[in-house]
Amino acid sequence: MRLASRLGGAALSLVMVAVLGFFLFRVVPGDPVVSMTRGRPTTAAMQAELRAQFGLDRPLHEQFWGYFTSLLRGDLGTSFTFRRPVSDVILERLGPTLLLVGTSTVIAVGLGLWLGVLAAWRRDSAFDRTTTGVSLTLWAVPTFWLGMLLMMVTGDLFPSRGMRDTDTAPDFLSQALDVGHHLVLPSLTLVAVVCAEYLLVMRSSLLEEMHAPYLTTARAKGLRDDLVRRRHAVPNAVLPAITLVFLRFGLVVAGAITTETVFSWPGLGLLFYDALTGPDYFLLQGLLVVTAGAVVVMNLLAELLYGVLDPRVKVV
Amino acid sequence: MSRFNRSGVAGAAILAVAALVAVIAPLVISADELDVTRVTAAPWQSPGAEFWLGTDHTGRSVALLVAQGAGTSLFVGLTAAVLAVGIGTLVGIVSGHFGGLVAGALLRVTDFFLVLPALVLAIALSTVLPRGLGTIVLAIGLTSWPSTARMVRAQTLTIEARPFVERARALGGGHVHVIGRHVLPSVVPLVLVNATLAVATAIVAESTLAFLGLGDPTRISWGAMLHQAQLHGAVPQRAWWFLLPPGVAIVVVVLAFTLVGRALEAVVTPKR
Numbered sequence: 001m002r003l004a005s006r007l008g009g010a011a012l013s014l015v016m017v018a019v020l021g022f023f024l025f026r027v028v029p030g031d032p033v034v035s036m037t038r039g040r041p042t043t044a045a046m047q048a049e050l051r052a053q054f055g056l057d058r059p060l061h062e063q064f065w066g067y068f069t070s071l072l073r074g075d076l077g078t079s080f081t082f083r084r085p086v087s088d089v090i091l092e093r094l095g096p097t098l099l100l101v102g103t104s105t106v107i108a109v110g111l112g113l114w115l116g117v118l119a120a121w122r123r124d125s126a127f128d129r130t131t132t133g134v135s136l137t138l139w140a141v142p143t144f145w146l147g148m149l150l151m152m153v154t155g156d157l158f159p160s161r162g163m164r165d166t167d168t169a170p171d172f173l174s175q176a177l178d179v180g181h182h183l184v185l186p187s188l189t190l191v192a193v194v195c196a197e198y199l200l201v202m203r204s205s206l207l208e209e210m211h212a213p214y215l216t217t218a219r220a221k222g223l224r225d226d227l228v229r230r231r232h233a234v235p236n237a238v239l240p241a242i243t244l245v246f247l248r249f250g251l252v253v254a255g256a257i258t259t260e261t262v263f264s265w266p267g268l269g270l271l272f273y274d275a276l277t278g279p280d281y282f283l284l285q286g287l288l289v290v291t292a293g294a295v296v297v298m299n300l301l302a303e304l305l306y307g308v309l310d311p312r313v314k315v316v
Numbered sequence: 317m318s319r320f321n322r323s324g325v326a327g328a329a330i331l332a333v334a335a336l337v338a339v340i341a342p343l344v345i346s347a348d349e350l351d352v353t354r355v356t357a358a359p360w361q362s363p364g365a366e367f368w369l370g371t372d373h374t375g376r377s378v379a380l381l382v383a384q385g386a387g388t389s390l391f392v393g394l395t396a397a398v399l400a401v402g403i404g405t406l407v408g409i410v411s412g413h414f415g416g417l418v419a420g421a422l423l424r425v426t427d428f429f430l431v432l433p434a435l436v437l438a439i440a441l442s443t444v445l446p447r448g449l450g451t452i453v454l455a456i457g458l459t460s461w462p463s464t465a466r467m468v469r470a471q472t473l474t475i476e477a478r479p480f481v482e483r484a485r486a487l488g489g490g491h492v493h494v495i496g497r498h499v500l501p502s503v504v505p506l507v508l509v510n511a512t513l514a515v516a517t518a519i520v521a522e523s524t525l526a527f528l529g530l531g532d533p534t535r536i537s538w539g540a541m542l543h544q545a546q547l548h549g550a551v552p553q554r555a556w557w558f559l560l561p562p563g564v565a566i567v568v569v570v571l572a573f574t575l576v577g578r579a580l581e582a583v584v585t586p587k588r
Contacts, residue, residue, distance in 0.1 A: 009424075016428050024440055035444075140516065140570035142523050145542060145563040152551050152559060160551070250433030257435065258524055262546070272436075276443045277529060288440050292432050299431050 003304075010300040014293055021289040022067050025281045032056065032281050036080050054078070054282065076286035081278045086286035090268065096163055097267030101256050103183060104190035109245055112195040113238065116202025120237075121229055123207065131199060138196035143255045147189040147262035158184045161264045186263040190255050197251060201244045206237040239310050246302030250295050324579020330572035338386040345380050350536065352376070363557050370557035372541070373548040381536055382561045388537035389569065392452055392522040397514035399457030404464025405507050411465070412472025413495055423469070430462035438521060442530040449532045456521045464510050468503050475502045505584040512577035516570045523566050538562035 025032065033050050051057045054077070055066055070077070076086035119128040138146075151160045159165070159182050168178040209215070210233070218232045219225075260269030268287065275283040348354045357375040361367055369379035411422035429437075434456075441455040475481060481498050489497070525531055526539025527546070541562040545551075550558045 012424070013428050013431075017432075025444055032444075136574055137567065137571060140520070140567045140574060142520050142527070142539075142542075142563065142566055144524065144527050144546075145559075145566070148542070148546065148551055148559055149563070152554060152556060247431065250431065250436070253433045254435035254524075257439070258527065261528065272439065273528060276439060279443050281444070284440060284443060288436060291436055295431055295433060 006300060006303055010296055013296045017289055017292040017296060018068060018071055020292070021285045022064055024288070025285050026060065026063070036279060036281060054080075071289070076289065077282040079283040079286075080280045081274065081283065082280075086283050089271065089283065090286060090290055093266060093268050093271045095267075096265060097256060097260070097269060099179075100183065100186055100190065100260070100265055100267060101252055104187045104194065105252060107187070108191045108195040109198055111191070112198025113202045113241060115195075116199040116241070117206055117229070117234055117237075119199065120203040120206035120210070121233075123210070128203075132203070135196035135199045138192055139200070141193065142258075143189060143193045144258040144262050146192060147185070147259055150185050150189055151262070154185065158182075160185060163266050182265075186259050186265050189259050189262070190252070193255050194252055197248060198241070198245060201248075202237070202241045205241045205244075206233060209233050209237045212236075239306065242309070243302050243306050246298055246305070249298040253291050253295065321579055321582070323575045324582075327572040327575030327579070330568060331576065334386055334390060334569050334572070337383050338390050341380075341383040341386060345384055349380055350376060350384060360553060360555055360558075362555075369561050370555070372558050373544065373550075378541075378558055378561055381541055382538070382565055384536045385538045385541060385562065386565065386569075388449070388532075388535050389519050389522060389539075389566070392449065392456070392537070393515045393519035393569075393573075396453045396456035396460070396518040396522070397511050399453060400460040400514050400518070401464050401507055401511040402461075403457070404461035404510070405468050405503065407461065407465040408468025409472050409495060409499060409503065412469040413476065413491065413499060422465075426462045426465045426469075429459070430466060432459075434459040435521060435524060438525060439528065439530065442525055447530070447533060449535060452522055452525055452531060455525065456518050460514060460517060460521070464507070464514070467506060467510060471503050471506055472499050475499055505580075509577055509580045509584055512573055512580060516573035516577065519566065519570050519573070538566050 033047050033054075033056060037047065037050070048057070055063055058066070067077070074087055076090070078084065079086050079089050082089050115131055119131045122128055163182050164175065164178045168174050212233075215228060215233055218228045223231075256267065257269040257272050259265065260267050261273040264270060268291070271283070272287055274280070275287060352374045355375045357367065357371050357377070359371055359373050359375045361371040361375075363370045367377045367379065369377065369382070372378055372381065407422055407426060411419040411426070437459040438455040441458065442451050445451040445454065475498060476494070481494060484494055484498060522531075522537065523539030523542065526537050527543045529543055531537055531540045531543070539562075542559070545555070545558050545562075
């Protein structure tokens, strides 16, 4: 029963994402065609043609129905700047983003949870104070600025633009090495910012468990300190931390937008930047629907995963 | 406890200095010194006796730009936080106090906006609305209220389950009485903590939007300076004096708000 309600809730959220994407770009003041063609010489006839092409001349409810039914078929409309289907443009840019976000998330989760456990276990030690202080500072650092700093500090050590050089040999190994070389700075930026968040979450989650009676029991049995930590405290504390990691997936998405913009990493984040500088409303709408949809799905996964990991929470 | 209070006091002191700079800067700095068309100094000067933080790509003093930018960042941070926390408190109390369909729907909407990446929504909003300070405030305020709403709702539910509220109801206290006399006073401390932390988030969000070129083009802000630095190649030119000051200013002020917020939190929830 609860599984059904979870799935229903997620489905409703997805519909709300679609509705939000539609109205955000149509109920705003001003004519979208006028703003999109701003700065380009256009005649009234050309604007009317554009309006007809994008269906903007039809009544709102017809537009919405058209938009919604095409969305269900996976059709996100046509990009104004690329003159191609939005879904094609987005699919093309998905790979680089998955590579960057995937690498960074794995490193950040591992590092953040590990350091968070150590910090909480030695609460108020010099290590705890340093890591908490550094995390709070990193939390205050704008992602894009950190990226620019890293770029300036490392100088010519790492490439700072794009994903690969044009003159790299075509074989797999050199290509992979080249991409890896380009990946260093953007992933370092993303890890630094996201890791701080995970560290603080894990730390406070473990602190909640620190005075639990079962730890006293474990110690009374004569278990060594690190066994008490590894076998008893951490397994209980890691569950809420893991769900929070999933719930803060939006944070990674936001970080990816600015990181990719700073390093010209050819993924969805840079596409966001292209869409807003255009401005290309249809591309932006597609990106909004896709990223928001992805976040909703990640949340559903987090809830289901939580049920699997923690038998006390019955989801199915 | 004492460590947090000490860092809280340090944060408050930093904020006082930042506020002072924000108020004094526009009075002291003449418009000529910040006008691209009227400055006479050479561009890209490294820090020296005349310009102790160097000059930007147009020859304006970086030190003066940072001082002038303080006002924009603090204004946007404070107003957006007030807007977000205001909406959050209203939604939280209403969905916590009134049960039934309204509460269910509000909770649904809150949870929906809670999981969506606020920055993505803020970017979309500020792209479609006309550029300006009001747009930035709206974009940040309208997208960052859900966490406050969640927290206020939880607190409202906790308070309303207490016997003294039941007693007030039994004596004939209406919605206005229960909310005004019992729920609001218990929610206010938490809301204040939340607002302080929300300012920190809002300032980072403002700088990010400005960096993406969505800021008010007529105003100097720290994020807008970094936007210019990126646009005109401060990184390849190694113009650290153009890149460091606005970023450090953001980090210091945001950290100050965070420290004050955490110190307040320790006071409001003493059990930790």
